Amino acid sequence: METTTPLLLVGVLLLAAPLLGSSAAVGAEEDGFSVEFIHRDSVKSPFHDPALTPHGRALAAARRSAARAAELHHLLARRSSGAPSPGTGAGVVAEVVSRQFEYLMAIEVGTPPVRVLAIADTGSDLVWVKCKGKDNDNNSNSTFFSDSDDGEDSPPPSDEDSTPPPSDDSGDAPAPSADDTPAPPSVYFVPSASSTYGRVGCDTKACRALSSAASCSPDGSCEYLYSYGDGSRASGQLSTETFTFSTIADSSKTNSHGNNNNNSSSHGQVEIAKLDFGCSTTTTGTFRADGLVGLGGGPVSLASQLGATTSLGRKFSYCLAPYANTNASSALNFGSRAVVSEPGAASTPLITGEVETYYTIALDSINVAGTKRPTTAAQAQPKYYKSKARGSGSSSSNSIIVDSGTTLTYLDSALLTPLVKDLTRRIKLPRAESPEKILDLCYDISGVRGEDALGIPDVTLVLGGGGEVTLKPDNTFVVVQEGVLCLALVATSERQSVSILGNIAQQNLHVGYDLEKGTVTFAAADCAKSHPYGEADV
Template sequence: MARHLHLLRLLCLAVVVTAARAMFHFNFGNDLGHPFGGSSYTRHEIWRRAALASKARVARQTARLGKVLGKSGDISAADVTISPYADQGHWLTVGIGTPPQPSKLIIDIGSGLTWTQCKLLSPMARQLEPLYDPGKSSSFSLLPCSSKQCQEAVFTNKSCTNNKCLYENDYGSNVKASGVLASETFTFGVHRNVSLSALAFGCGKLSSGSIAGASGIMGLSPSPLSLITQLSIPRFSYCFTPFAERKTSPLMFGAKADLSKYKTAGPIQTISILRNPVEDIYYYVPLVGLSLGTKRLDVPAASLALKPDGTGGTVVDSGTTMANLVEPAFKELKKAVLETVKLPVANRTVEEYQLCFALPRGVSMDKVQTPPLRLHFDGGAEMVLPRDNFFQEPSPELMCLAVVQTPDSFAPSVIGNVQQQNMHVLYDVGNRKFSFAPTQCDQL
């Protein structure tokens, strides 16, 4: 437990507020744990597990989005192997309750509700910390069905029993989370801590699937029950260190989330965060084109655009390691990569990758030069991805494109966490702006 409490460190004065009634400045910074930090997996094994988790996550998100959009899609439980949730994203340990009980939560900007496994519901999934016990907290309170949080919340299923707001979220691929809505005090930090009372959260369980030792999810999406929305946090930022290095990554909220305060390796660029007219699960950005090196690919901007019916578009995600592109964009990129990379296409298939090259015997991917992948945004901004941000080495002598085609025609393209590595990104939620700058993240 001492290790987890150490991870709660925070350089901020102690403050206690009631989130539902008070306005305050939540200026918080801490290091996120790596999905594979402390594991004994090799670099190749990390990439394979991450790719599997990425495919499973996209399937879950697409299935969930399809239900919101009224589209069934082509994804079924048989399509994707269930993958541990913790293989997909970075994590932070927080204290829940009074006194605080440590809980390891996966940071997810594609989820709204923050929830933890709760003794009240006899969870099935195993976790590292002791199970959160609301009976040992003086600040725990169930939210009635008439509460604003229960009324506004959108779940796969929602019901009211004995004035308890019960929910169930189906993420596809046989992964389900259920629980009861409640309010509780959350503590960030231990020596100089910030305690936030009356935060709505899920006291629940993962009914099926796995979160690989984590306790739950911290939702940072634009939706009503996310930590960002409940606390009216104007902006937040993170800087993911290279995935294969298994280092911690900085996460900042409020005044600490300011790219101009930190050293960058390139210019700070800013684009708009788009609003989906149908759902509030994701942060959408205006991707309009792609280039490989200096060659602009023949990708129609309309194929990347967010449609009036809420389909398509491009989202930024914290938990997906593989980039996803709609069919026209992926086909053009695959064609350009085949023309550019002077290596034989691998004659063996690798699960989860759609294009791989055979490396010469005894040669690693580090020795292969490739032009950068450039993401062009409306207004002229350009995110430049070096080789390690769009290629991976899942097996010795094998180099694979870390970009795949979206699983369904209505699904958005996805800029994942590996594409964002060594990139300091900022979500200015209040002004609906997304900023980014190349940065040596382990030096922040």
């Protein structure tokens, strides 16, 4: 893949194995199941900072987005050039995308179960949790996902992290530069305390799937070393265990108020036995949770394992509630619940990418239909911006990755520049100075009341195969300072050439991935109602 090729990343995955119906999960294989998808700024997240304003949270998310996008660029550039991943003195490592996470999910590991709040990462495949036992008590004081280095050198900060935050005259507290929120207390899984724990041997499909990340211990068990884009690392034993997921009600069976009409099925548990996962006995660097659930497209992901071992199939979906509503939860769905069937659903084929972890699709063009006009007025003809070809012999499309872990949307400048020119011509608001260097187009909305008064047109993405996804103003603009609204679409660059469809653009869209059919499907939805307890009790 050319390193200058724009990509659009849709990351979503988990690791799993045989599904065992518990008494509370009757019919799970027929109906599928859903788990709560928690934004890091939600009141349900341990990283929620009540002192931070919505504008401060938006700026912090933009900075995390820049750091994550840069890591994706460097990773794909190395893969494309054939350059090896940086070594650590312990052999070859598998480098994946790192700590710039946006969503969390709760999992319960072992028998009896230990509850872990893990990062849901669309940029990697392996599911792993922090482990502690007799053989690694020396790590009992490690603070995985904190600034402690467990006795090893911490990686230097990235350029994005070291850039001081710009001044903010709005009166808001300064936004964190990238990830300054204090880490919650650590939770460790102790293998010896579980009756269902087992290790995975070297000569297994799961171990081979880890490729260069895996090595064989003297006793024949499979070990791994994962290195992340910011230099953080996790290593340990590839293992099997029973994972339990707290399932939530099927949103299609809820009433207009989001209440489930069948109280007996409003919640329950789904057990997945013999799930392949990493039992990480050593973690270093900057990660800030108790584990990581890989949501990529590789063979050890949850969707892949569910498809191989149950009747749920290799499909999943999510519906992202607007993150500005910190009381709302989103949903992550598997099996039949992952089918996107809302009116106007548009599907597009997956494209084989440089790294199978990422979900790559084609973006053919962008349509700006124009602002709303009275029905008596002449309709403005949609204006299309055709995306450039990837290279000789390719179709006239950008290959793009859709990623729930990146906040902003990144587009090639050849596609974005004419779009911005058209938006500035159509939007009649006064311009404002941007409080963040990566956000170029900002408006003063201090005197505007109501979204319709903004006069921001819808933007439609025309995908490979002809499907269209309409982005509302809330998908393309974000308030980053009191009275200041900025475009959440930014241009790729030489330092960051990967095109990414970020999570702001995906808010209030039901996004489904069918790995068997090789498609991604989008449909407009009210995602705050996709979780039956969408509003937290605060």
